[in-house]
Amino acid sequence: MTAPAQQRPRTARTFDVVVAGGGLVGMALAYGLARTGRRVAVCDGDDTAYRAARGNFGLIWVQGKGGRCLPYAQWSLVSSQRWGTFAAQLRCETGVDPCFERPGGFELCETVQQLDEGQRLLESLRERDAGLDYQVLDNAELRRRIPAASSELAGALYSRNDGHANPLFTLRALHEAFQARGGVYLPRHDVTEVIPRSGRFDIVTTAATLEAERVVLAAGLGNARLGPMVGLDAPIAPLRGQILVTEKLAPFLDYPTLVARQTREGSVLLGDSAENVGLNDGVRRDVMSDIAQRAQNAFPLLANARIVRAWGALRIMTPDGLPVYEESQTHPGAFIAICHSGVTLAAAHADVLAPWMAGGARPEVLDAFTTTRFTASSVNQHV
Template sequence: MQESTRHNTGRLAFDVVVIGGGLVGMAIAYGLARGGQRVAVCDGADAAYRAARGNFGLVWVQGKGGRCLPYAQWSRESSERWGAFAAQLRRETGVETGFERPGGIELCETVEELEAGQRLLESLRAQDASLDYHVLDCHALKQRIPAASSALAGGLYSPNDGHASPLYTLRAMQQAFQRHGGVYLPSNEVREIRPRASGFEVFAASGVLDAGRVVLAAGLDNLRLAPMVGMHAPITPLRGQIMVTERLAPFLDYPTLVVRQTPEGSVLLGDSAEHAGFDDGQTRAVMADIARRARTAFPVLAHARIVRAWGALRIMTPDGLPVYEESRAHPGAFLAICHSGVTLAAAHADVIAPWIAGGAKPPVLQPFVATRFSNSTDAHHV
C-alpha cells in the first residue's frame, strides 16, 4: 500500500496529483494507485458541476467514430475491458457496478433513421470488422424486446454495447483507490498550479501539495487550470436532462440511447443535449420531448410515475472527441477531457494510467490532442 511522503517543508508529496474526482479523474487515479504510484485526488465541493450526475450509464460503442475511427476502436477496447474491470472492483470493494454487456439497441422511429444509422455502421464495419452490428426490422425488434412499440421502424443492435451505474462505479473506484493507498481530498479546490524544475506545486484549499506529475481531469474547471501548465482546454458545457421513473417490472433487457432500465427496476429517460451555458436546470419543453420519445418507444411507460428529474452539464470538445495530452511547455502535466466517463472508465484505469506513470503513449491516442483545433482545417479532418 502506497503512502504520501512529507518533505522537510512539512508539505505532503505525491508521485501524481489528480485534479478532479469524477468518473474520469477517479478512474485514472485508481489505475495509478493500483500500479504502485503515490496518488492524491483533489476534488471539488458537492456543489461543483459534475458530469457524473448527468451520465446515462451507457458503455456505448455503436455509431462512435464516424469522423475518427480510432474513437470507435478506443471505445470498443474499453467496452471489452469492462467485464474484468467491474469484477476487480467487486473483489476489492464488494460494490456492484451493475455492469452488463448484452449489446445495445438504437431505436429508430422512421425508416429514414434506420437507413441512415445502417449506413454509418456499415462504413465503420468496413474499416474494422470488430465494429459489428445487426439491423432489426420492427418484427425482429419485437422479438428481442416484446415491450417495444409496433410503431417503431426498427433498431440497430451492436454486441459491443452495455451499461453500468455511474454512481456505483464512481463509489467503487473511490473505495478501491483508497484501498491501494490513494489519498482522497474532497472539498479541496485547486487554486493554482506552479510548475517547478522537479515537478509541480499544487495550491489547494487544504494547503500546498508537491507533485511529480499532475493530471487535469476537472471537467469544466480545466478551462481555468490548463493555462497554468501551458495548455488549452477546448471545452464547452452541454446540458443534458434526465428523468427517472418509479420501479417497474422488468421489460427492457438491453440499453438504448433514450431509455434504460436499471437492475433495481427504475427507468432512466434521457438523451437531450442543449447549449445552455452554465445553467444546469430543467425545462418543460425538453422534459416533454424526452417523455414523448420514451412513450413512443415503449407504450408501457405511458402511465409510469416520474420520481426524479434533473439537469447536468457534460463536457464537450468542438468535435466531440476526447483529449489526452501531455504539456509540451511543462512535461509531467497531463490533460484528460472526456464526456464518456462510464464507457471509457476501464480504459482510463488500464491504459491511460500506465502512460501517465511513465509508459509509452498508446498509438490509439495519437489523434486525441488539443492541437487538432489549432485551425478549422485540422478540426474538420478529425
C-alpha cells in the same frame, strides 16, 4: 538550488501524482495510477461543483461513435471490451458492484429514414474495422427481442459491443478501491493554481498546497482554467443533458437503448437531450416533455409510469466531441484529460491511460486525441 525529486524528503503533502478532479474520469485515472504503486492524491471540489459523473445515464456505448474519427470508435471498443474485467476487479476489491452488463444495445428508429441513415453510418465503420459489427432489425425482429417495443417503430440497430452500468456505484467503487490501495482523497480541495517548479509541481487548493512530480488535470469544466497554467489548451464548453427517472416497474427491458434503460432495481432512466445553455444544470419542462414522449413512443407501457425524479447535468464537450489526452510540452509531467464519456471509457482510462501518465509508454491510439487537430492545418482530417 532545488534538490532532485528523489532526494527531497517526503511529507504528508508530497505525492508522486496529484489528480485534479474526483469524478469518473479523475477517479478511474487515479485508481489506475495507484495500481502502478505510485503515491497518489485526488483533489476534489465540494458538493456545489458541476458534477457530470452524478448525472450520467450509465451507457457503455460504442455503436455509432467515430463516424468522423475511426480511432474514437476503436478507443470506445477497447474500453467496452475491458469493462467486464474492470468491473469484476472493483467488485472483488471493494464489495461494491458497478452493475455492469453487456447484452448489446439498441438504437431505436421511429422512421425508415432514421434506420437507413443509421445503417449507412454503421456500415462505413464496419468496413474500416470488422470489430464494429452490427445488425439491422425490422420491427418484428425487434419485438421478438424486446416484446415491449412499439409496433410503430420502423426497426432498430443492434450492436453487441454496447452495455451499461450504474454510474454512482462505479464511482463509489473507484473511490473505495483507490483509497484501499493507499490513495489519498481530499474533498473540499478545489485546485486554484498549479505552479510548475524544477522537476515538480505545487498544486494549490482552497485548503492546502501539495507537491507532486506529476499532475493530472481531470477537473471537467475546470480544466479550461487550469490547463493554461501548465501550457495545456482545454477547448471545452458545457452541454446540458436531462434525465427522468420512473418509479420501479416490472422488468421489461433487458437491453440499454439511447432513450431508455431499466436498472436492476426496476426504475427506468429516460434521456437523450442536448442543450447549449451555459453553466445551467437545471431542467426545463418542454425538454422533459420531449424526453417522455419519445420514450413512450418507443415503449407504450411507459405511458402510465410515474416520474419520481428529474435532473440536469453538464457534459464536458470539445469542439468535435472527441476526447483530449495530452502531456504538456513546456512542463513535462503535467497531463490533461478531457472526456464526456466517463462511463464508457472508464476501463480504458484505468488500464491504458493511467500507466502512460505514471511514466510508461504513450499508446499510439492517443495520436488522434490531441489539440493539434483543432489547428487550421489539421481540422480537415476530422471533418
